[in-house]
Amino acid sequence: xxxxxxNPAPLGLMGFGMTTVLLNIxxxxxxxxxxxxxxxxxxxxGLAQVIAxxxxxxxxxxxxxxxxxxxxxxxxxxxxxxxxxxLGWTEATPHGYMAWYLVMWxxxxxxxxxxxxxxxxxxxxIFFSLTVxxxxxxxxxxxxxxxxxxxxxxxxxxCGASAIYLAMxxxxxxxxxxxxxxxx
Numbered sequence: 686x687x688x689x690x691x692n693p694a695p696l697g698l699m700g701f702g703m704t705t706v707l708l709n710i711x712x713x714x715x716x717x718x719x720x721x722x723x724x725x726x727x728x729x730x731g732l733a734q735v736i737a738x739x740x741x742x743x744x745x746x747x748x749x750x751x752x753x754x755x756x757x758x759x760x761x762x763x764x765x766x767x768x769x770x771x772l773g774w775t776e777a778t779p780h781g782y783m784a785w786y787l788v789m790w791x792x793x794x795x796x797x798x799x800x801x802x803x804x805x806x807x808x809x810x811i812f813f814s815l816t817v818x819x820x821x822x823x824x825x826x827x828x829x830x831x832x833x834x835x836x837x838x839x840x841x842x843x844c845g846a847s848a849i850y851l852a853m854x855x856x857x858x859x860x861x862x863x864x865x866x867x868x869x
Contacts, residue, residue, distance in 0.1 A: 690744050692859065697737030697753035698811075698852035704730030704760060705845030712822075713838025723764050730760035748800050759790060784826035791819030806869030807851045814844035 704725045711718050734757030741749030766786070770777040778786070798812035821837035824830070854866035 690740075692855060693737040693740030693744070693753070694749060695852040695855045697734045697741075697749070697757075698848045698855070700729040700731075700733035700737065701753075701756055702845045702848030702850075702852060705848065706842050707845075709818075709838045709841025709845060711838070712834055712841055714835055718767070723768065726760040726764040731757050731764065732761075733757070734760065748797075752797055755793065780826040780829065784823045787819050787823035787826060791816055791823060794819055805851075807847060807854070808868075811844060811847050811851065814840065814847065818844050 704722075707722050707725055710716060711722055734753045736757075738750050738752070738754030738757060741753055766778055766783070769775045794812060794816045798809070798816050801809045801812045818837060818841045821833060821840060825834040825837055850866065851868060854868050857865040858868075
């Protein structure tokens with residue numbers, strides 16, 4: 686008997702989207718970095734996305750597996766980069782090094798964006814805007830420009846909100862058996 690598997694993408698998209706919005710509200714200058722963002726990075730941005738990626742593996746979705754597990758581990762590694770120096774486990778990462786970390790994630794995300802070109806409009810937008818976000822954050826760390834950091838924050842809020850939209854569109858469209866929120 687074939688059992689229908691649930692779609693894990695909304696879980697991964699919400700973990701990514703909500704955590705990205707919260708971090709980028711900080712990057713835009715609205716509040717300081719706090720335990721709230723770090724906890725979201727560990728639990729929802731990190732762990733929930735890794736779980737969603739493993740579930741995508743079970744469904745045979747290589748793109749979903751790669752995206753959700755990679756970005757889940759991005760969040761876990763980002764939290765580690767921020768917390769380990771506070772615990773005295775290592776020195777803080779210099780801005781120039783952090784910029785290269787963000788460049789590498791931007792390159793990865795650009796190639797993942799290419800993998801969305803046969804998909805819906807919203808997923809293309811998410812990956813394109815995430816590519817831009819990583820390169821803006823890298824530029825901020827290379828230059829030390831607060832202005833670039835603020836622009837990145839606003840751009841990241843839009844990116845994260847688009848992931849939240851897609852997650853809710855996929856849930857509501859499935860629940861109602863029709864297009865409630867279009868995804869193009």
